[in-house]
Amino acid sequence: EEQLLESGGGLARPGGSLRLSCAASGFSLDRYAMSWVRQAPGKGLEWVSAISGSGTRSYYADSVKGRFTISRDNVNNTVHLQMDSLRIEDTATYYCAKDHPIYDYVGGITSWFDPWGQGTLVTVSS
Amino acid sequence: IQMTQSPSSLSASVGDTVTITCRASQSISTYLNWYQQKPGKAPNLLIYVASNLQSGVPPRFRGSGSGTDFTLTITSLQPEDFATYYCQQSYGVPRTFGRGTKVEIK
Numbered sequence: 001e002e003q004l005l006e007s008g009g010g011l012a013r014p015g016g017s018l019r020l021s022c023a024a025s026g027f028s029l030d031r032y033a034m035s036w037v038r039q040a041p042g043k044g045l046e047w048v049s050a051i052s053g054s055g056t057r058s059y060y061a062d063s064v065k066g067r068f069t070i071s072r073d074n075v076n077n078t079v080h081l082q083m084d085s086l087r088i089e090d091t092a093t094y095y096c097a098k099d100h101p102i103y104d105y106v107g108g109i110t111s112w113f114d115p116w117g118q119g120t121l122v123t124v125s126s
Numbered sequence: 127i128q129m130t131q132s133p134s135s136l137s138a139s140v141g142d143t144v145t146i147t148c149r150a151s152q153s154i155s156t157y158l159n160w161y162q163q164k165p166g167k168a169p170n171l172l173i174y175v176a177s178n179l180q181s182g183v184p185p186r187f188r189g190s191g192s193g194t195d196f197t198l199t200i201t202s203l204q205p206e207d208f209a210t211y212y213c214q215q216s217y218g219v220p221r222t223f224g225r226g227t228k229v230e231i232k
Contacts, residue, residue, distance in 0.1 A: 035221070037169075045161075045169065045212055047221040061220050095168055110157040110175060110216045116168040 002026040002115050004096050009120030012086050016124070020081040022096030022117055030054070030074035033099035035113060036081050038092035038122075048094070049081060052104035059105055064090075086124045093119040127151055127215050131224030137232040138203055146198045146227045148213035153193045157217040160189055160198045163226075164209045172211075173198065203229075 008020040022034070035050040049070040050059045058070050069082040079096055097113035099105075128151035138144050148158065156176035161169040171180045173189035176196060186207075188199045200207055208231050213224040 044226045045163075045214070045223040047223070050219075050221075059219050105219050110155075112159040112171055112174040112216060113161070113169070113214070114171040114174075114180065116170070119168055 002098070004098065004115055004117035006094065006096055006117040006120040009094065009122045011123045011125065012083075014086060014088055014124055014126055016086050017082070017084045018086065018122060020083065020094055020096075020120060020122070022079040022081075024077045024079070024098075027098070028074075029072065029077045029079065031103065033102050033104055033111070034072065034079045035097050035099050036070065036079075037095045037097055037113065037116075038090075039095070039119075040089075040092040043092075046092075050099060050105060051079065052106075054103075057104055057106070083122070086122075088124050091122060091124045093121050095119045127154060127218050127222055129213055129215055129222050129224040131213055131227055133227060134225065135228040135230060137230045139232045140203055140205060142203045142232075143199065143201045144203060144229060145200075146211055146213075146229075148191075148196045148198070148224050150194045150196075150215055150217075154215045154217035156192045157215055158189075158191065158196045159214045159216060160187075161212045161214065162207075162209045163212065169212065200229075205231075 036048040051070045055072045067085045097116045099111040102111040130149045160173040163169040
């Protein structure tokens with residue numbers, strides 16, 4: 001069974017940093033693009049970032065570009081999201097998800113998010 | 127690509143048929159997915175590429191549409207179907223979601 005498990009959430013001050021991790025099991029991470037999706041309390045879903053299977057290409061929402069960095073460790077089957085210059089509006093539950101069935105966003109091949117992790121809560125507050 | 131979902135909420139009874147619509151701001155072919163989310167849980171894939179039922183999802187869920195207009199239909203609504211539903215386009219980057227439709231018990 002394919003599973004994802006996020007960790008690293010918690011409380012951060014505005015301007016601070018946090019690093020989220022997503023550990024995959026049941027499939028080889030290096031075959032797929034991976035994404036982070038967040039959900040502010042009581043709000044809808046917002047795609048944040050994605051990374052290609054090789055890790056050579058990454059993609060970001062305008063709301064986090066220049067502040068967040070996605071990376072992956074295919075040896076340890078883990079994806080990370082380094083969040084710097086955090087803002088109060090970054091407060092959300094962060095989910096990682098597999099971009100099935102694609103390796104990269106280039107090429108125009110469609111994809112869907114499955115599976116999802118259980119999420120990790122990030123709270124940015126002074 | 128903006129995704130407009132309607133209604134934002136609806137009330138229905140067990141056994142009812144409900145329809146949720148999703149409109150894209152440009153043509154996205156059939157690159158449209160649907161997710162169900164229950165309170166405190168991660169979203170769960172229901173339908174991919176507009177009309178393909180994810181493994182394990184009951185056939186009372188049906189997706190249709192292409193271009194800019196899509197629908198999710200739930201026939202014979204069951205108690206476990208009361209949740210929030212999101213559409214999501216996978217035609218362009220950034221990937222974008224609709225704002226969600228909350229299906230509540232009447």
